[in-house]
Amino acid sequence: MSEPKYRALRNRLVDAPGSVGERFRTARWLRFRAYFPDIDECEVVDLGGTADTWLRAPVRPRRLHLVNIDPHPAGLPDWISTEVADVTDPAVTAALGSFDLVYSNSTIEHVGGHSQRLRFAAAITTLAPRHWVQTPYRYFPVEPHFLAPGFQFLPLAARARLVRHWPLTHSRPDGPEEGLRAVVGIELLTRTEMRYLFPDSTLLSERVLGVTKSLLAVRGKGGSAHDRGLT
Known part of the structure; x- marks a missing residue:
């Protein structure tokens, strides 16, 4: 398969309207609204997010x-x-x-090491009484940033080499230094670390075919986790 076809495949899987990734994002927004039904009245700070995410979202806070x-x-x-x-x-x-x-959505795994994650978590709990923090789960079989099975378990040097040739990566690095930079700043988290970072939050799971894909640290009002299908 040629590189343009691989890019088209990634787009169909992750990025395009109607893609598998888009369907997961829509379901997550609906769950978010179920947990925070007053979102329309809230002042929200998004740490690490983009305007495009919210402009395409089916929810809108009063201020963002x-x-x-x-x-x-x-x-x-x-x-x-x-x-x-x-x-x-x-x-x-x-x-x-x-x-x-x-x-905060898919950001905490990018902030750069355990000490930085501690500071990031401290900022979250300082800025508001409620939060919704999502991160990909380390032990999901497919690494979500590169769509590569087991990629996160390889040694760093192997990941830096593979990312330069793996066809489904978002943008392929041109050389060794760029390949290393693409992978060194991503550290997927486990349940244990998320519980450690957010001890007063409810830790929820997003599942695909019964397998945990993402973790959510949530604090705030809403229905039970069982009612929302998030456990």
């Missing part, structure tokens, strides 16, 4: 503040504000103020 280390697009609607910052810096967290809810 996006915090990311990457630049944000211009021309966003007035209910979205943005900031380029790193909340693992306690000074940044202190300057942000307070919100009704912290939302």
Whole structure:
């Protein structure tokens, strides 16, 4: 299969409207709304998210503040504000103020080591009394960033080499240094670490065919986990 065909396959699996990934994201939004039925009235801070995610979402908070280390697009609607910052810096967290809810999706595995994850978790619990923190589960058979079976269990050097040739990666690195940079900053989490980082939260699972795909640390009001189908 040629590289354009592999890219088209990844798009059908993960990125395109109607893809498997899109269906999972839609189901997650519906669960999110079930857990936070007052989301329309909330001021939300999204740590690590993008405007596009929320503009395509079937839910909308009253106010949304996006915090990311990457630049944000211009021309966003007035209910979205943005900031380029790193909340693992306690000074940044202190300057942000307070919100009704912290939302973070597939970010905590990228912040850079256990100490940084501790700071990230501290920012989450400081910024709002409620939160929704999702991360891919380390022991799901397919690594979600590269769509490669067992990829996360390989030695770092092997991952850095493989990512330069694996056809389903989002963007293939050009050389050894770029390959290493693509993989070194991703550390998938286990249940034990998520419980350690969020001891006062409810830890929920998202499952595919009975196998846990993602973990959710949730704190806030809503129906029971059993009622929402999230256990």
